[in-house]
Amino acid sequence: METVNIKINGTEIAVPKGSTILEAAKLAHIEIPTLCYLKEINEIGACRICVVEVKGARSLVASCVYPVNEGMEVLTNTPKVLESRKKTLELILSTHDRKCLSCIRSGDCELQKLCKDLKVEDEGRYDGENPKYDIDYSAAHMYRDNNKCILCRRCSAVCDKIQSVGVIGPNDRGFKTNIASPFDMGLGDTSCVSCGQCIAVCPTGALSEKDYTSDVFAAIADSTKHVIVQTAPSVRAGLGEEFGLPIGTNVEGKMVAALRRLGFDKVFDTDFAADLTIMEEAHEFLDRVQNGGVLPLITSCSPGWVKYCEHYFPDMTENLSSCKSPQQMFGATAKTYYAEKMGIDPKDIVMVSIMPCTAKKFEVGRDDQEAAGVADVDIALTVRELGRMISRAGINFTSLPDEEFDSPLGMSTGAGVIFGATGGVMEAALRTAVEELTGEELKSLDFKEIRGIKGIKEATYNVAGMDVKVAVASGLSNAKELLTKVKNGEAEYHFIEIMGCPGGCVNGGGMPQVPANIRNFNDIRSMRAKVLYDLDTSMSYRKSHENPAIKQLYAEYFGKPGSHKAHEVLHTSYVKRTVNSVK
Incomplete structure (x- = not known):
């Protein structure tokens, strides 16, 4: 070099x-x-x-x-440098909503930290005309407050370059410049896919998820409600950051303990439903391969990706797996199988999910997600929202003992836990599909060719004399590149995994925010993903079809993967949208 x-x-x-x-x-x-x-x-x-x-x-x-x-x-x-930076911050503050005490980012704001470091006092010596903007609450998952925007353009860059959506950017010029959607449309009136990557990179409180923590506290306090919480794989790899623990710390046990102390009636693991998803998705893949179904089969676990497909590749919605996401499968199972076993009216169950993903807030309101006649999932919270709940409740997170999930819907395998990393869904599905096709036990469960944070990964596996071609993409610009090649006949696959966020759910829009000075020089995606792969190798069961609780569920309720009952409860449908449509 x-x-x-x-x-x-x-x-x-x-x-x-x-x-x-x-x-x-x-x-x-x-x-x-x-x-x-x-x-x-x-x-x-x-x-x-x-x-x-x-x-x-x-x-x-x-x-x-x-x-x-x-x-x-x-x-x-030098004094010249420090004075220049200080003056720049004072000019930024001159048009900034300085209600820091009530701001969602107070104490975790890059602008606030810089002002503290450079001894910027809120004297307002450059104050003058100050534009005022209405807060945009139109999107299902987030709000936009331009009164706190500093025009850094991080949000529009990530939306355009990384996600290939480009629904926000600078409007007007000069002093009137503001970040908005075309023609000043509300974000909810655009083809935004709810991925939340703009929130993840915003240095201030201009962008944030809609907070539903008060609704959860109210449900827990309602004695007529049975409140269940489920946690996605990536949550255990990120929640500790909300309490000052290093990136890449596994806090599964403390997370479970904190959720119990918040008052949830049951604390379950979404990984259980990840195993369930593999059972259904592997069956669907084998059925399409053996019976001439639409190929390539494309995974449907990422709601940001699903909405992107509906908007930008509507002709490929037939390629999407009809399986609900693990979040929705869990809610559907809880309000059918679990409700029947426990003798609880599904209407009295409040299903709360803790997700690394802001698009889950959109997903809970999708059509065809009501297996028991009520919403499969009632409230989806981000990891940040859970962190705020724990702090508000006065729980000392770092001193909690480790506790285990409730059974049986808390039992999962290593295949379920790696769902949070790009390539994890594909690897989990292959562990089951290959053994189904060959009738033989795999010698190695690690499909390392599809691991890692590379945007697009490809592999070919010879299974029972057949070359199975697979591809993995994360980040929607990579998804766009991959699917364009498929549409143009430049690439051919049997099975494709797509995650909406770069690196997968470990880098989801609902994960703890990481300041740019750390994000720019550290691979936070790999640091968090390592937690999941380490858990996988340490678990007693590493293949979804070996999960005893999953076997029991099929024996007692669904019969077999792909059954009529399974389709009624665990599968869904999609909508062909235009780029400008929102419903």
Whole structure:
């Protein structure tokens, strides 16, 4: 690797040729603050917070986009630099809603932290005309408050470049510039897919999920209701971050303990329904392969991806698996099988899900998701919302003992837990489908070719004399690329897994927010995914069809995968939408 020699604050350092000053400073253990910068996503040098002095340059330069060269001397903390950053923050604050105490991001706001670090006082010396915006509550999953927007453009960059949706961007010019949808439509009136990636990268409280924690507290307090909670695989890999634990900490046991102390009647694991999904989806795949069904079969676990398919690839909705997502399968099973066994009227069950995904808030309101005549799932919360509930209840999370899920709907396999990582659904399905096709036990359960955070992964497996071609994509721009090749006849597969969020659910729009200075230089997706793969290898059962609770469920209620009863409860349908349609 070719390097160049530079000085940063008087310290000599060799850095890779082509590095920016920001990247070089990181190697020198110096953190230059940023606001707009997101590596490989939003590298526009617009906010001017990252300015530094370069000897010989006529003015301060934006370190996030300024390349290093041999012999360069950089100063990152001179009075001129610090005063410039401070003045920029004061100008940003001059049009910013400064109600920090009531803001959802208070204490976890990148703008707030910078103001504290640079000793910016709320004097309002640049205050003047201040535009006011109505808060946009039109979307099912989130709200937009432009009064707190700092025009960093991270949200529009991730929506366009990473997700290929592009329903938000800068409108108007100059002082009137604001981030909005075309023609100032409400977000809910666009083809937004509810993925929440814009929330994940927002540095302030301008974007946030709709909070339903008060509704959950009210349900728990209602003695006439039986309140069940289910938690997705990725939640245990991210919740600890809400309480200061390192990224990649497994907090499954403490999470269960906290949920019990919040007052839920039953604490179950969505991984159980992930195993159930595999049973149905593997059967559906084998049926399509053996009986000439529509191929490739495409997974349907990610509601953001499903809505994207309905809007942008409506002719491929027949390729979607008819299986409900694990969240919805769990709710449907709880309000049918579990309700019958417990003698509870489904109308008296409140099904709460804790998800890494904001699109789950949209999914709970979809049509054809009412197996018992009532909504399969009543309330979907993000990991952030659960963190707020635990804090509000005064529960000391980090000191809790480890506890186990309730049975039998809390029993799961390693196949279920890896659903949270890109490639996990495919790997789990292959573990079952291959053994079904061959009638033989797999020697190795690790399909490593489809693991990892690469945007598109392909593999071919010879199963019972047949070459099964599979593909995995995460992030909707990658999904678009993959499906366009399929449509154009440039690629052919039997089975495709697509996750709406880059890296899968571990990087979902409802996971704990990670500031840019950490996100830009750490692979948070792999750090969280490692929790799930480590759990998989440690579990007694690693194949969905070996889960004793799943076997019992089929013996007592569904009969067999793909049965009429299973289709009534566990399967759904889709809608062909246009790009501009919302229903």
